[in-house]
Each structure stands twice: as structure tokens, then as C-alpha cells.
Amino acid sequence: MPSLATVPLDQLSLICVDLETTGLVTATDRIIQIGCISPFDASVSIDQLVNPTVPIPSSSTQIHGLTDADVATAPVFQVVFPGFRDLVKDKVIIGYNIGFDLAVIAAEADRHGLDWQPGPALCVRQLATLILGRDTMLMMGDLDSLSAHYGISGDGRHTALGDARMTAALFCALLPDLQASNITTLADARRAVSSLDDQRLATTKAGWVDVAAAPETTMNQTRLARIDPFPYSHRVSEIMHSPPHIISPDQTVLDAARLMSEQRLDCVFIGTGPDQIAGIASERDIVRCMALPTDAVVRARDIPLHNIMSAPVITVSADDYLHIALGRIHTHDIRHLGVTDATGRLAGWISVRDLTRQRLTEAMIIGDELSGAGSAADMRAALAGLPSLSASLQAEGIASYDIAAVISGQYRAAMRKAAELAEAELGPAPLSWSLLILGSGGRNESLLAPDQDHALIFDDMPDTATDAERKAALDWFLTFGQAIAERLDAAGIPYCTGGVMSSSARWCKPLSGWKQTISEWVTHGRAEDMLSVDIFFDYQPVCGEFGLADQLQDHIRISVDGQHDFLKSLARNVQNHSAGTTIFGGLKTENGRFNLKLHLLLPITETLRVLAISRSIDTRNGARRAADIFTTGTVPPEILQLSEDLQFCIRLILRQQITDLAAGRPATTSIDPALLAPQEKRLLKSIQARAGRLHQLLFNCLF
Incomplete structure (x- = not known):
């Protein structure tokens, strides 16, 4: 597989980084401005002031002009x-004396x-030394002199973005000379700058990162492995066409053809509204219609659409991954x-053409085995591929949090299929x-050690219903819940040890009961x-009538409004957790493992849930909750x-879990330190x- 090291310098994915700081001591000084720009695409950039939370020395202000007042309202480093x-x-990060910037960033990251x-990174000053020589660089080794030598504008000098822009232009100006010196790839450049021992020694003593000494990268030039990460990190909503074009079943092929021509569409939907879709007609359907045998009275273009449409319409959710x-x-x-959309109404469409535009091919398709499963055994076979899929995605550099969303999507699909099979057996x-x-699962944070956590809401019986009728309805849904649980267990998602399943009357109720x-x-x-709140309040509907779940969410929002004692009770739950620290400050282990879920993941999740409830935020996903909570402007x-901690x-x-499953060990939520x-x-x-x-953070934010 091609290595990043062999990629030509002018074809690398580069970002030029520059900082303005409170001083030159990498271990203790703080960032006050970040500037980034791509040498090949100026639209890719960052220009951001940062509040260092410490005073800016006047000696630093004399260089970059930034004062305490300039950054007083800027976000702190953790936010940026x-x-x-x-x-x-x-x-690949480039910069002028980039070893300094990388050392400061590392210190800030470690501090927080x-x-x-x-x-990997390349120092543009070191590259210039290769071309101009050490003696020349002694005379003109600063960014101003080098930029003037190559005719590069000094606009914005001593601002982070201005210096990054100048450095990016300098890198581009050096490229022809580097290529003429047979320095054409990342590996060539790294090998050449490794000979600059005097520069490297001096900067290392100053606490800079020695970018020339970094290990040879093994990153892929392109993601050419068996799985393309794109469809596992992008959602249908990102490429869908919206709104859908819906016409009546009684309209004709001619009506559809005219609409498609006028709107430049390749399909139309047949129905009376987004919640009443009967079928779909595409350009191919219309072409095939021309070959239909018709009598002298009815011409092909006058055929009603309900005669030629494809039905039923196969759909995906806008929130599904590609x-x-x-x-x-x-x-x-x-x-x-x-x-x-979330209510099950038609919101748009996508086509094969849209997907192929996203560089996806059949070889990259994992498949849709769960939707076609006819039994629990089929479901089990499909779910058995999740560990290898997760390992492949991890190897491809997909963020673990995104992989968790993919896994969660498969568990939701399994639950939908279990309900479908159960209802087919029991009847309507x-x-x-x-x-x-x-x-x-409701938070999109499931991993490879699943168990069942599900509940059922069903509509209320009319007021005129008898007790016997109400009992018969409850019995049906309890039987339904049991059938769902049995199929999930047979498919490899074991019963919940705490009994949180819709087979229990505690978790299977009419809307009024809930x-x-x-x-x-x-x-x-x-x-x-x-x-129970911790378990239930992160729910997401997976199938059935989503409106019931929405009505319940409205009730939750009203019920918790202003209930400070309730919030205090939830906050006490967080206090009951131990962070798993020994008296000597180490990790508290059991059988050599640290229970990461118990000691850290649960209290973080519960904290975000309490804050979301207190601010009427319905978002379930932990990372999105944190972002939504922060945007209220009422939290630190x-x-x-x-x-960040949750995702880590x-x-x-x-x-x-991937390591343990590959070694034949069961997946758990504990790790080997x-x-x-x-x-x-x-x-x-x-x-x-x-x-x-x-606990203290919660009470500061709540009361």
C-alpha cells in the first residue's frame, strides 16, 4: 500500500500553522492566537484569538500587538x-520554526x-536552509528576509494567520528548488533536514519538538483498503435532494415527464402527501412505459402513474449513514x-448517481443484511460482522465515536427487524x-458488548373500553415485547440482566401510563x-409510530421544568460514582483491568444528561449535548x-474490545492499563x- 512518505511534496495534504503566544518558553507560555491555512487552498483556514487566562507580558505585546483587552472575550484554548x-x-503540518509551535500546543493540550x-511535520526554515545554505541563513534566516528574497508580501506580519500565509507562500516558492535538488517527496525532505544537526540540537535544547526526528510515517497516501471510510462517517442528509416532488396517482406519464423535464429530476414520488406515498416513477419507468401495449384510445403518455409506478418505496432515514x-x-x-425524517414522512431522495459521486463503489459496500433477514439466525449472521467492521474502520482512521454511531445504527436495525418478525408472527x-x-443505543454510543435496553409505548384505549379489553391489549404488547427480546437474544444481543426490556410491564405501557x-x-x-431516569431519558424511537415518543418527550419537558429537587436527586447520582483513583493516584484495577465505563464514562454521561434536562435540551448524543449545553451561554x-473526555x-x-474479541476474550467495558x-x-x-x-461542576451550573 502506498505510504504517505512517498507522496510528492506538491501533492501532500498540507496545513501551515502559526501561533502568537505570551512568550517563548514552550512549557509555560500560553497561546493567544492561532492561524492556519492550506498552501494550496486559501479557503481552508483558521484565524482565532484565544484567551490565555493569564496576563500578556508587555514584551510580547510589542511583537504581535495583542493586549489583554484584545483577548478578554475570546474563547479559551479548550473551546478552540x-x-x-x-x-x-x-x-502534514508545516510552519516556520514549527517545532516551537508544536511544543506549545502539546504543552497546552497536556495542561488541559x-x-x-x-x-508528521516539516519546518520551512529547515527546508530553506537546505536550499540557501547555512551561511546565507545566518544573514537572512528570519521570515521577513526570506519573504522579501522570494518576493512574498509581508501583509499581516506578526499575526498568526498573516505569518502562516507568508510561510505557506514561502513553502510554495521553495518547491521548484527543492525538486531541482531531488527533494521531491515527504521522505526526501525529512531525510534531508535530518542532517541539520546544529539547528536540531539548538531547538531541542530550547524545548522545541524535533520534527526531523519523528518516526517515519506509515499513514496511507489514500484510503485504499478494503473499506472506504466515507460512507461510515457521512450521513444521508448530507447528500439527499429535498424537498421531494410528489404528484397524484391519477396524473399521467405525460404529467410526470413534464415535471421531471422542468425541474431536471430523475424521479418523482406518487402519492397525496409526504406521509401518504404510494410509489415512485423514474426516468427508466417512463422509458419502459413507452414499450407497453396500449389500445388505440390510450396512448402511452396518457397512462395513469399508478399503473407504471414502482411500489413500495424503499427508504432510509436522513440520519442514517451512507x-x-x-x-x-x-x-x-x-x-x-x-x-x-424523524417522523417517518418523506423528506427527500438519493440515487445511485449521488452515491457514486461520493467515490463509493460496490466493493466498499458492507451490505444491508439486517433489512433482509428472515429469522433471528440471519440477524445473528449479520451482527457477527460488527467486530471485524469496527476493526477495519478503526484501522482506516475513522474516529471511534463515529464507529460507535455505526454500531448503534446496526443495533437499531436489529431491533426494528426483531419487531417486524415478531409482529409478522403475532398479527397486527x-x-x-x-x-x-x-x-x-439512544445516544448513538453503543460498542461491542451489547445488551438489550428497550421499552414499548402504545396508544391509549378509548374511554369506553372495558377492563377486559385493556388487559387484552396489554397482554398482546407484553407478548410482543417478549417476542422481540427472544429474537434479539437469539441474534446475539443478550437479555438485559436488569430486566429493562419491553417484555416487562414496567417497560411496556400505554402513553398515559408512561x-x-x-x-x-x-x-x-x-x-x-x-x-430509571438514567436508563429511560436517553430513549430514541426505532420503529412504529414516532409521534407517541414525541408526545412523551413533550410531557417530560413540561414535567421537569422548575423541578429543582428532581435535578438535585439526579446530581447526587453523579456524586455516588468513584473516579477509580487509588490512594496513590493510580488506576484502581480489578484483575488487572480498569472499569472505564463505571468510573468515568457513566458520571460524564450522567452529568451531561442532567445539564441537558435542566436546560430543556432534547439532544441525546453526549458530544452533541455538550455542544448544545455550551451554546446556552450559561455554563463554563x-x-x-x-x-472530549467522553470520546476519549x-x-x-x-x-x-476489538483487541479482546480478536484474542477470543469477551468484550467488556474494562481496559488493560x-x-x-x-x-x-x-x-x-x-x-x-x-x-x-x-459533582461540584453540576451544582455550580444548576443552583
Whole structure:
């Protein structure tokens, strides 16, 4: 497989980085401005002031002109860092004396307990030394002189973005001379600058990162492995066409053809509205219609659409990842998919053409086995591929948090299929219903050690219904819940040891029953009620009538409004967790493993849930919750840090699960600390320290 090291310099994915800081001591000085720009695409850039939370010395202000007043309202580093890290991810970092900048960033990340694993880097000053020689660089070795030598504008000098822009232009100006000196690839450049021992020694003594000494990169030139990460990290909503064009079943082929021509469409939907779709007609359907035998009275173009449409319409959710759409198109051998919103109404469509534009091919399709499963055994066979899929995605550099979303999507699909098979066996339900996935599945944070957490809501019986009729309805849904649980267990998703399944009357109720239960949880505030809230309040509907789940969410929002005692009870749950720290500050292990979920993941998740409830935020996903909570402007930046910590913990757990499953061990939520890199151990201890302060953070934000 091609290595990044062999890529020509002018074809690398590069980002030029520059900082303005409070001083030149890498270990203690702070960042006050970040500037980034791509040498080949100026639209890719960052220009961001940062509040260093310490005074800016006047000696530094004399250089960059920035004062305490300039950065007083700027975000702190913890807020800015995730966006910066995302921009430089999978890119080669370049900069003028970039070893200094990288050392300062590393110190800031370590100071705040943030995950920072930069890729390879090149120092433009070192590259210039290769071309101009040491003696020349002694005379004109600063950015101003070199820029003037190459005719580069000095506009914006001593601002982070201005200096980054100048450095990027200098790199481009050096490229022809580097190529003429047979320095054409990243490997060539790194090998050449490694000979500059005097520069490297001086900068290393100053505490800079020695970029020339970094290990040879093994990053892929392009992601050419068996799985393309794109369909596992992008959602249908990103490429769908919207709104859908819907016409009546009684309209004709001519009407459809005219609409498609005028709007430049390749399909139209047949129905009376987005919630009443009967079929779809594409350009190919119309072409085939021309070959239909017709009598003298009816010409082909006058044929009603209901006679030629394809039905039923195969759909995906707008929130599904693209690999689901690929699998569905492959399974059903079709060219168009309808796209539904959270209520199940048609919101748009996508086509094979849209997907192929995203560089996806059939070889990259994982498949849609769950949607075509005819039994629990078929479901089990499909789910058995999740560990290898997760390992492949991890190897391709997909973020573990995104992999968790893919896994969660498969568990939701399994639950939908289990409900479909159960209803096919039992016959139509007596009332409308909605099946809910609870816990991590509702948050899109499931990993490879699943169990069942689900509940059923069904519609209320009319007031005139007898007790016998009500009991018969409840019995049907309890039997339905049992059939769902049995199929999931047979498919490899084991029964919940705590009994949180729709086969139990506690988790299978009519809408009015659920509303009463929620009200009791909120008003009573008992310990067992708070545990139920932790499990239930992250629910997501997976199939059935989504409107029932929406009505219940409205009731939750009203019930918790202003209930400070309820929030205090939830906050006490967080206080009950131990961060898993020994008396000597180490990781508290059992049989050599540290229970990451128990000690860190749960208290972080619970903290975000309580804050979301207190601010009427319906978002379930942990990272999105943190972002939504922060945008209220009522919480400190530490809330965004919780998102970072959450994603780091999930990364460690998923990596351990993949390792354990490959070795024939069961997947758990505990990790082996011996497998952690030194930086990971430091970061984990920082998270432990923050977890120990979560209770105080909660009360500061709530009361």
C-alpha cells in the first residue's frame, strides 16, 4: 500500500500553522492566537484569538500587538482546540520554526488534559536552509528576509494567520528548488533536514519538538483498503435532494415527464402527501412505459402513474449513514431511495448517481443484511460482522465515536427487524405503538458488548373500553415485547440482566401510563426512580409510530421544568460514582483491568444528561449535548471538555474490545492499563481528576 512518505511534496495534504503566544518558553507560555491555512487552498483556514487566562507580558505585546483587552472575550484554548485539531487531522503540518509551535500546543493540550496526536511535520526554515545554505541563513534566516528574497508580501506580519500565509507562500516558492535538488517527496525532505544537526540540537535544547526526528510515517497516501471510510462517517442528509416532488396517482406519464423535464429530476414520488406515498416513477419507468401495449384510445403518455409506478418505496432515514443506503440499494437492486425524517414522512431522495459521486463503489459496500433477514439466525449472521467492521474502520482512521454511531445504527436495525418478525408472527397490533431503544443505543454510543435496553409505548384505549379489553391489549404488547427480546437474544444481543426490556410491564405501557410514571419519577425522586431516569431519558424511537415518543418527550419537558429537587436527586447520582483513583493516584484495577465505563464514562454521561434536562435540551448524543449545553451561554468551557473526555473513553474501550474479541476474550467495558501509551495514561489521569469534580461542576451550573 502506498505510504504517505512517498507522496510528492506538491501533492501532500498540507496545513501551515502559526501561533502568537505570551512568550517563548514552550512549557509555560500560553497561546493567544492561532492561524492556519492550506498552501494550496486559501479557503481552508483558521484565524482565532484565544484567551490565555493569564496576563500578556508587555514584551510580547510589542511583537504581535495583542493586549489583554484584545483577548478578554475570546474563547479559551479548550473551546478552540477541537476545531483546530479537526482541521489539521490527516494533514502534514508545516510552519516556520514549527517545532516551537508544536511544543506549545502539546504543552497546552497536556495542561488541559486534551488528546493531541499530530501527524508528521516539516519546518520551512529547515527546508530553506537546505536550499540557501547555512551561511546565507545566518544573514537572512528570519521570515521577513526570506519573504522579501522570494518576493512574498509581508501583509499581516506578526499575526498568526498573516505569518502562516507568508510561510505557506514561502513553502510554495521553495518547491521548484527543492525538486531541482531531488527533494521531491515527504521522505526526501525529512531525510534531508535530518542532517541539520546544529539547528536540531539548538531547538531541542530550547524545548522545541524535533520534527526531523519523528518516526517515519506509515499513514496511507489514500484510503485504499478494503473499506472506504466515507460512507461510515457521512450521513444521508448530507447528500439527499429535498424537498421531494410528489404528484397524484391519477396524473399521467405525460404529467410526470413534464415535471421531471422542468425541474431536471430523475424521479418523482406518487402519492397525496409526504406521509401518504404510494410509489415512485423514474426516468427508466417512463422509458419502459413507452414499450407497453396500449389500445388505440390510450396512448402511452396518457397512462395513469399508478399503473407504471414502482411500489413500495424503499427508504432510509436522513440520519442514517451512507453505508446503510448503499446496502439497501444493493440488496433491492434499485436506483433510488426515499429519505424519511424523524417522523417517518418523506423528506427527500438519493440515487445511485449521488452515491457514486461520493467515490463509493460496490466493493466498499458492507451490505444491508439486517433489512433482509428472515429469522433471528440471519440477524445473528449479520451482527457477527460488527467486530471485524469496527476493526477495519478503526484501522482506516475513522474516529471511534463515529464507529460507535455505526454500531448503534446496526443495533437499531436489529431491533426494528426483531419487531417486524415478531409482529409478522403475532398479527397486527391492536393499537399504534412505538419501540424505544434506551441507554447508549439512544445516544448513538453503543460498542461491542451489547445488551438489550428497550421499552414499548402504545396508544391509549378509548374511554369506553372495558377492563377486559385493556388487559387484552396489554397482554398482546407484553407478548410482543417478549417476542422481540427472544429474537434479539437469539441474534446475539443478550437479555438485559436488569430486566429493562419491553417484555416487562414496567417497560411496556400505554402513553398515559408512561406519562404517569414519568410524573412519579420526577416528584418522588427516590434512588430507584433516578436509576430509571438514567436508563429511560436517553430513549430514541426505532420503529412504529414516532409521534407517541414525541408526545412523551413533550410531557417530560413540561414535567421537569422548575423541578429543582428532581435535578438535585439526579446530581447526587453523579456524586455516588468513584473516579477509580487509588490512594496513590493510580488506576484502581480489578484483575488487572480498569472499569472505564463505571468510573468515568457513566458520571460524564450522567452529568451531561442532567445539564441537558435542566436546560430543556432534547439532544441525546453526549458530544452533541455538550455542544448544545455550551451554546446556552450559561455554563463554563469545562462542559466542552466533557465531550472530549467522553470520546476519549469510548476510543479506549472500543480499542480494547476489538483487541479482546480478536484474542477470543469477551468484550467488556474494562481496559488493560498496560496497553496504554504514556500520553494516554497522563490523559486518563487528567480525566479522573475532572471526574472527581463533576459533582461540584453540576451544582455550580444548576443552583
